[in-house]
Amino acid sequence: MNLQNIALFVGTGKCNANCAHCAGSIHRENMPKEDKVVDENLFYRTLKYAYENGARSLSLTSGGEPTIAPNSVTRTLEIAQNFDFRKIKLYTNAIRIGKSLKFSKNYLPLWQSKGLTDIYWTVYSISPEKNAQIFRIKSYPSLELIINRIHEADLKVRANIVLSKNNICNLEKFKEIVTWLKNYGVDNIAA
Numbered sequence: 001m002n003l004q005n006i007a008l009f010v011g012t013g014k015c016n017a018n019c020a021h022c023a024g025s026i027h028r029e030n031m032p033k034e035d036k037v038v039d040e041n042l043f044y045r046t047l048k049y050a051y052e053n054g055a056r057s058l059s060l061t062s063g064g065e066p067t068i069a070p071n072s073v074t075r076t077l078e079i080a081q082n083f084d085f086r087k088i089k090l091y092t093n094a095i096r097i098g099k100s101l102k103f104s105k106n107y108l109p110l111w112q113s114k115g116l117t118d119i120y121w122t123v124y125s126i127s128p129e130k131n132a133q134i135f136r137i138k139s140y141p142s143l144e145l146i147i148n149r150i151h152e153a154d155l156k157v158r159a160n161i162v163l164s165k166n167n168i169c170n171l172e173k174f175k176e177i178v179t180w181l182k183n184y185g186v187d188n189i190a191a
């Protein structure tokens, strides 16, 4: 078997958003109830197997939002340091990154020092109001602020644009968000 990427579900599965289309919720009953509860042996063995079978890229994702379980992310990165993953990506809605300077200053540089390379950011729109509406939260932070905080920690940011009839429903809107994100320095874009 030749693997390229391995994905781990990290954290509690709780989320600070409440999307109507959430696909993560079905995984939550099997996730730890508290941050920092990591099955270290299972993670180590899984990463070892993946690495020995060729994986050099690691995705940290969750049935919810991994940034609200920061100790679990930190510990998982420490376990991954036993191997030589070239790319380690954290999937996030970036709400906490944009809303909390303290969080961003405490954790983004720490995670970068432990091997994290990329933030994979789910984004629906260039409008914070539209993002708030789809994430079903009171307010969504400034997109420029999110990009700047990620870059300040010397991490790359890939915008994962979610396409749906509720946000990017035609080519013009798609071009608009891609142009906007490129102008604000997003390193990669996927849709």
Ligand code: SF4
Residues within 6 Å of the ligand: 015, 016, 017, 018, 019, 021, 022, 023, 024, 025, 063, 064, 065, 093, 135
């Ligand atoms: S941000 Fe992701 S995990 Fe959270 S509610 Fe939305 S789809 Fe689900």
